[in-house]
Amino acid sequence: MRNFLSIILLIFFIPVEIKAWGFFAHRKINRQAVYSLPPEMIGFFKHHIEYITENAVNPDRRRYAVLGEAEKHYIDVDSYGDSALYYLPRYWHQALEFYTEEELRKKGIGPWNVYLTQLALTEAFKRKDINAILRLSADLGHYIGDMNVPLHTTKNYNGQLTNQYGIHGFWESRIPELLAEEYDFFVGKADYLERPQYTIWDAVTWAHMALDSVLHFERIVSSRFSEDKKYSFEERGGINTQVYSKEFTKAYHDMLDGQVERQMKRAIKMVADFWYTAWINAGQPDLNALVNIQTELPEEKFEYSKPLDVREHDDMAKKESPSTLRRAFLSSIWRPGL
Numbered sequence: 001m002r003n004f005l006s007i008i009l010l011i012f013f014i015p016v017e018i019k020a021w022g023f024f025a026h027r028k029i030n031r032q033a034v035y036s037l038p039p040e041m042i043g044f045f046k047h048h049i050e051y052i053t054e055n056a057v058n059p060d061r062r063r064y065a066v067l068g069e070a071e072k073h074y075i076d077v078d079s080y081g082d083s084a085l086y087y088l089p090r091y092w093h094q095a096l097e098f099y100t101e102e103e104l105r106k107k108g109i110g111p112w113n114v115y116l117t118q119l120a121l122t123e124a125f126k127r128k129d130i131n132a133i134l135r136l137s138a139d140l141g142h143y144i145g146d147m148n149v150p151l152h153t154t155k156n157y158n159g160q161l162t163n164q165y166g167i168h169g170f171w172e173s174r175i176p177e178l179l180a181e182e183y184d185f186f187v188g189k190a191d192y193l194e195r196p197q198y199t200i201w202d203a204v205t206w207a208h209m210a211l212d213s214v215l216h217f218e219r220i221v222s223s224r225f226s227e228d229k230k231y232s233f234e235e236r237g238g239i240n241t242q243v244y245s246k247e248f249t250k251a252y253h254d255m256l257d258g259q260v261e262r263q264m265k266r267a268i269k270m271v272a273d274f275w276y277t278a279w280i281n282a283g284q285p286d287l288n289a290l291v292n293i294q295t296e297l298p299e300e301k302f303e304y305s306k307p308l309d310v311r312e313h314d315d316m317a318k319k320e321s322p323s324t325l326r327r328a329f330l331s332s333i334w335r336p337g338l
């Protein structure tokens with residue numbers, strides 16, 4: 001019976017969908033970025049806006065199927081010691097002069113990967129390769145989104161080192177899902193980036209500087225809520241799941257004073273800037289001519305016999321105490337008379 005129960009518990013606490021910036025936020029960021037593009041680009045991107053939106057989350061799904069993908073989504077700046085933000089090389093080839101590739105990958109290669117993806121997008125524009133343009137634009141939007149999330153810049157990525165387990169998904173999924181309706185996503189027109197490598201490192205710097213508030217304010221708000229007010233249960237995919245309560249989420253959000261909205265807006269603007277810059281660098285190919293070309297956009301398959309053992313950014317399961325698990329389990333299956 002005991003074994004049976006633990007198997008059931010495991011089943012119930014495998015995350016329904018693995019998220020980063022929350023699937024909701026990634027989709028929103030890619031979608032909104034389209035509206036900042038210049039007239040020469042917007043027709044093509046609007047024509048494919050559903051693809052750009054839906055495929056914004058592919059890189060996260062790929063993490064479990066493709067070796068080398070997971071480390072593209074983060075950089076543990078603080079694992080390099082003090083002042084790392086100032087001395088870490090902005091260019092990948094320079095970074096390889098100071099560190100082994102293995103070490104760099106272990107600590108995350110997020111910002112360098114953004115630039116490499118942008119170069120690939122530039123090449124796709126030059127070739128007028130519709131499939132590659134769309135796939136790489138969607139990917140690039142995702143990676144830039146991640147670099148604007150404070151918890152993607154630290155080894156304490158899920159509050160696991162400060163007893164705040166679950167904060168990753170809280171900040172980047174729960175908050176936008178509950179409150180982004182109120183946000184103003186107008187970011188203006190895309191700008192050309194002279195040095196995209198520096199722009200993406202600015203994003204990392206900015207995001208990392210916001211980390212202190214992310215963690216500190218959660219601790220303050222937690223001290224004002226009892227455990228049963230901090231969490232509540234909501235149905236997710238037919239499963240009664242423990243989530244941060246709406247009251248707690250609002251209180252934390254108020255204290256952050258617009259931080260999540262600011263970061264989302266920075267991400268949207270940056271995604272548009274990177275797409276635009278890639279297009280300019282490719283010699284401004286005529287995208288309107290591509291709109292009417294019938295194309296079959298292949299769906300990416302994520303096949304694996306066993307998911308890769310990679311970092312779980314927002315896994316909630318491990319933080320649960322046995323009593324909370326039991327409570328969640330009972331409330332998820334209990335029916336009167338059973």
Ligand SMILES: [Zn+2]
Pocket residue numbers: 020021059060073142146
């Ligand atoms: Zn990601």
